Amino acid sequence: MDPKLRAIIEQVKVDILAPAQEADNEAQLKEVSRSFFSDTITVPTKAMYEYAVRASVGDAVFREPCTSAFEEHMAQLTGKEAALFVSSGTLGNQLAIRTHLLQPPFSILTDVRSHINSYEAGGAAMHSGAYPIPVTPSNGHHLTLEDIKAKAVLGSDIHFAPTHLICLENTLNGMIFPQNDIIKIAKFARENDILMHLDGARLWHVAVETRLPLSELCAPFDSASLCLSKGLGAPIGTCLVGSKVFINKACWFRKAFGGGMRQTGILAASAAYALSHNFPQLPRVHALARRLQRGLEELGVGILCPAETCMVFFDPSTIGVEYGEVERHAAALPEPITLKGSRLVVHIQTTVQAIDDFLRLVSELRDEKVKEGFILSTSQTFANGMTRKYLE
Incomplete structure (x- = not known):
């Protein structure tokens, strides 16, 4: 081969896979399972990919x-x-x-x-x-x-x-x-x-x-x-x-x-797999979102928007906590939890453990504020007209 062409070929070559790519993917799935940031972050499963690679080209x-x-x-x-x-x-x-x-x-x-x-x-x-x-x-x-x-x-x-x-x-x-x-x-x-x-x-x-x-x-x-x-x-x-x-x-x-x-066959096949296998999981997702809401309410956390489907909007100021505090403490857990602002999104890869760990964290923050002298409110009325009752 012409040396100049060989040099160009060598320049073009690239390997984007990490040395431990499979392990990294498993780590990403665990991170996603503990993230309430969005439902767009879910990762494709091996079963989805196995179905998708059989698609037309x-x-x-x-x-x-x-x-x-x-x-x-x-x-x-x-x-x-x-x-x-x-x-x-x-x-x-x-x-x-x-x-x-x-x-x-x-x-x-x-x-x-x-x-x-x-x-x-x-x-x-x-x-x-x-x-x-x-x-x-x-x-x-x-x-x-x-x-x-x-x-x-x-x-x-x-x-x-x-x-x-x-x-x-x-x-x-x-x-x-x-x-x-x-x-x-x-x-x-x-x-x-x-x-x-x-x-x-x-x-x-x-x-x-x-x-x-x-x-x-x-x-x-x-x-x-x-x-x-x-x-x-x-x-x-x-x-x-x-x-x-x-x-x-x-x-x-x-x-x-x-x-x-x-060549979108592989993408269409992934979507088809999602309809057949992931759509049936949504009732469980909604149940988890309601579990999250109930747990927050029991702690006295304000609910700005209840869990009609997969989202809960919360207000921690009712227990004396700011959003930034929740985010920082959640990110500092031995197994971090990712969230941003008032919106908590539950998705098909959210785990029960993540919800329980988040509620435990909020409970600990609440108890700290009480020890510091914060007086919990017995009720709170929000902009949408809904009144929620809280525990003292």
């Missing part, structure tokens, strides 16, 4: 058999005509917005707390030229028809950007959006030629709690984006669903956004 920009089979299943599952496998929930939402909206000016209505409004880098304005109208739910829990009516821009006044799309999120902060309210909003939207999109990143949790099939939950919407790496434990992926015309157009934008992927 076609090019998904043209047609990839396993990916196509997965998309067909998702369309059928959600009661829609077609589906599109994409890399992330953000991409799924942004493709939906861009595909639905044709020519500015237009506005979109969404919950002020939603991912589309707060956590997608201003994508609606950047990609679609859409003016976002964030709406604060008057009941502190979910948007109602009255909330939507108060903010929707109807008519043809040239001073305002008319509302062409309503984007709802279910769950939001782990809270379930009541289907009856969604149906009322959808009826109003149809009457006013407004389209409906669902950010259903954690819609799987809603199906488990309400016992409503995915098709019924998606029925009021023109499109929906369902995440496979949040809660379900797939390594990557979201499915965008809607009509055939809608999905065909979304394919164009996926390509234009740089989101066209090639």
